[in-house]
Amino acid sequence: xxxxxxxxxxxxxxxxxxxxxxxxxxxxxxxxxxxxxxxxxxxxxxxxxxxxxxxxxxxxxxxxxxxxxxxxxxxxxxxxxxxxxxxxxxxxxxxxxxxxxxxxxxxxxxxxxxxxxxxxxxxxxxxxxxxxxxxxxxxxxxxxxxxxxxxxxxxxxxxxxxxxxxxxxxxxxxxxxxxxxxxxxxxx
Numbered sequence: 001x002x003x004x005x006x007x008x009x010x011x012x013x014x015x016x017x018x019x020x021x022x023x024x025x026x027x028x029x030x031x032x033x034x035x036x037x038x039x040x041x042x043x044x045x046x047x048x049x050x051x052x053x054x055x056x057x058x059x060x061x062x063x064x065x066x067x068x069x070x071x072x073x074x075x076x077x078x079x080x081x082x083x084x085x086x087x088x089x090x091x092x093x094x095x096x097x098x099x100x101x102x103x104x105x106x107x108x109x110x111x112x113x114x115x116x117x118x119x120x121x122x123x124x125x126x127x128x129x130x131x132x133x134x135x136x137x138x139x140x141x142x143x144x145x146x147x148x149x150x151x152x153x154x155x156x157x158x159x160x161x162x163x164x165x166x167x168x169x170x171x172x173x174x175x176x177x178x179x180x181x182x183x184x185x186x187x188x
Contacts, residue, residue: 025081026063034064041173041188051175051187058084058182088179090130091118114138123176127167 034056056064062081070077076099082092098111116136122129132144148164155161170177176187 026066027059028063028067030060031063031067034060035068037186038171038173041186042171043173045173048188053185053187055183055185058082058184061184084179084182084184086181088121088123089118090121090179091134092116119144121177121179123170123178126170126175128170128177129165129167132164 037054061084065080065082070080076096077094078097079095080092082090084090094115094117096113096115098106098113103111114137116134117130117132118134119130119132122131135142135144135147137147144164151164152161173188174186178185178187
């Protein structure tokens with residue numbers, strides 16, 4: 001009888017473990033697929049007469065952002081989930097945690113932030129930017145323009161101030177990005 005209980009519990013634990021693992025929100029395989037593709041594009045950054053394209057689905061893109069990109073380029077971002085929609089429209093949630101000596105001067109209530117945003121991605125001349133339509137910080141709605149002004153004022157006497165609407169360069173090898181319903185297409 002005791003042996004049956006141990007076997008039953010073992011099976012139950014293994015079964016529950018596979019349920020938890022299979023329902024994981026992000027996938028290393030999907031993340032690695034995008035990472036390897038982007039590394040290959042950066043290495044083979046040759047001028048082309050005609051652009052080629054690759055398409056990734058929303059779950060692949062979110063997996064890449066959370067498991068590879070954030071850790072490599074934006075460690076302050078602990079979680080991001082984007083909903084890709086038609087005509088370059090994107091909405092999503094971003095959780096940021098500012099820790100360490102670098103952020104000691106930031107008030108404590110601003111060190112743990114959840115941002116909900118929606119807007120359009122614009123690409124041109126191998127650069128892109130995000131035009132905010134709606135923006136919530138820790139559940140409170142803000143005008144993106146007013147928040148951008150406050151961000152600029154907080155930068156003090158910096159010669160070149162940054163803006164939430166700044167253009168930034170696309171990753172090496174990428175020429176354009178188009179977003180459609182639950183997918184992103186990269187042109188290279």
